[in-house]
Amino acid sequence: MVEINAALVRRLISTQFPHWAGLPIEPIAPGGWDNRTFRLSDRMTVRLPSAEGYVLQVAKEQRWLPKLAPQLPLPIPVPVAVGVPGEGYPWPWSIYEWIEGETSSTASIRSLDRFAEDVAGFLVALRGIDATDGPLPGAHNFFRGAPPEVYDDEARRAIADLGSSIDGAAATAVWDAALSTRWTSPPAWFHGDISTGNLLLRDGRLSGVIDFGTSGVGDPACDLVIAWTLFADRSRELFRTRMGLDRATWERARGWAIWKALIVAAGSAGSHSPHSEAHRARHVIDEVIDEALAK
Numbered sequence: 001m002v003e004i005n006a007a008l009v010r011r012l013i014s015t016q017f018p019h020w021a022g023l024p025i026e027p028i029a030p031g032g033w034d035n036r037t038f039r040l041s042d043r044m045t046v047r048l049p050s051a052e053g054y055v056l057q058v059a060k061e062q063r064w065l066p067k068l069a070p071q072l073p074l075p076i077p078v079p080v081a082v083g084v085p086g087e088g089y090p091w092p093w094s095i096y097e098w099i100e101g102e103t104s105s106t107a108s109i110r111s112l113d114r115f116a117e118d119v120a121g122f123l124v125a126l127r128g129i130d131a132t133d134g135p136l137p138g139a140h141n142f143f144r145g146a147p148p149e150v151y152d153d154e155a156r157r158a159i160a161d162l163g164s165s166i167d168g169a170a171a172t173a174v175w176d177a178a179l180s181t182r183w184t185s186p187p188a189w190f191h192g193d194i195s196t197g198n199l200l201l202r203d204g205r206l207s208g209v210i211d212f213g214t215s216g217v218g219d220p221a222c223d224l225v226i227a228w229t230l231f232a233d234r235s236r237e238l239f240r241t242r243m244g245l246d247r248a249t250w251e252r253a254r255g256w257a258i259w260k261a262l263i264v265a266a267g268s269a270g271s272h273s274p275h276s277e278a279h280r281a282r283h284v285i286d287e288v289i290d291e292a293l294a295k
Contacts, residue, residue, distance in 0.1 A: 002050075002089060004036040009046050011087040017095070020044075030103070030197065034213050040095065044080060048093040056140035057213040058082065058092045064135070065212060068189070071129050074122055075099045075208040099208040101200025106230070110204025116235040118206040119199065120242035123223050127188045134189060134217030144192035145218025148255040149179045155255075158262035166265070166282070170289045171258060177292070178255020181248035183219035190220040196230060220245070224253035225260065228287045229280075247295075254288045261285045 006025050014021040023041040034054045038046045049055050062079050069078050077096040084092055102108060109115045137146035148155075155175050159168050191198075192214030200208035224243065227236050240250070261284035268278035 004048050004050060004089070006038060008087060008089060009038050009040075009048070012083055012089060012093070013040070013046070015086060016083050017081060035211075039098065043098050045077070045096050045098055046093065047077075047096060048089065049091050052091065053139075054213060055091045058094055060135050060140055060215070061212055062094060064215070068126070068129060068212075071125070072122065072209075073125050074206065076212065077210055099200060099210065101202050101207040104196045104199040104201045104206070106196075108201055108204060112231065112235040113238055115206055116231050116239040117242050119194065119226065120239050122206070122209055123191065123194065123220070123243065126191060127220055129189050131187045131189050131217040134187065135215070136187065137216055137218045141192050141214040141216045144214045144222045145187070145190055145216045145220070147179070147182060147219070148175075148221075148252055148259060151259050152179065154263055155259045158259075158266040161266040162262065166262075166285055167289060170293065171262065171285060174254050174258050174288055174292045177251045178253075178258075181251050183221065183249065183252070187217040188220050189215070189217050190223045191215050192222055194223045194226045219249070219252065221249045221252035222256045224250065225257040227253065228257045228284050228291075232287070254292055258285060258288045261288070 006027055009025050010021075013023070013025070020040065024039075025046070026039045028037045028039055028045065033050065034057070035047045035049050037048075040046050049058065061077070062082050065076060065078055069076050077099065079094050079096050081095040082092060083094070104115075106112070135141070137143045143150045152175075156172070159166070159171050159175075162168070191209065191212060193211060194209075198209060198211040199206060200210065224245070227239055231239050261281040264281035265278050265285065268276060268281070
């Protein structure tokens with residue numbers, strides 16, 4: 001296990017980018033799971049993969065984010081340098097331009113309806129960018145953009161493990177419906193992890209989108225999961241309308257949403273706190289099932 005801390009980052013900067021050696025370095029909270037992020041002065045961030053499984057994302061982001069950024073309506077991370085292994089750290093790493101904004105949360109979003117439309121507007125713009133030669137689903141993004149059946153065994157095992165604590169038959173029906181359809185249009189750009197932690201706010205409005213580690217080109221259904229993890233009622237319908245995608249894509253999106261919620265709930269089955277990940281996951285399961293049954 002590699003210990004990633006400010007002291008390591010300072011050594012890497014000092015040896016590989018000595019012209020920045022005197023700049024202040026501070027960890028960013030939350031610092032991320034796939035990567036650890038540090039602020040380098042008030043102009044840059046340093047981002048280091050936390051495990052080997054995330055290393056492929058470095059080259060992808062270095063290649064593609066500079067091409068995507070000018071075509072998007074909001075700021076995204078733009079790399080300014082790439083580091084190499086050193087000082088006991090075994091993988092490549094990146095330095096990005098700093099993007100102003102606070103991590104979004106339900107308490108800090110001024111209008112959830114407007115936020116839903118803004119998120120959808122960003123995703124529609126991303127989806128419209130030429131995807132020629134873009135990174136197809138694979139190990140670099142844990143197969144986001146592929147058919148959700150890549151996680152078929154995990155989903156069905158989680159349903160079985162949760163037993164009578166959920167409506168297993170309804171959850172299975174949602175999952176089967178997701179697997180019965182395919183994205184038949186040309187591959188499209190997607191972000192892969194549209195969640196509050198990756199959406200920045202200024203004055204309560206969406207101001208930037210970060211963490212493109214699971215991005216790629218393929219089926220954009222995975223970008224719709226926020227419809228159930230954050231939005232509800234009117235904001236969900238505004239998001240759905242603005243995205244302009246067909247019913248089959250939404251069925252796959254429900255599959256992505258319930259898969260993640262199922263494995264989180266099954267992995268935290270002993271937790272009953274209303275603020276726990278398991279509680280939130282069960283809420284998503286219920287939301288997805290209720291919507292599917294209403295269609």
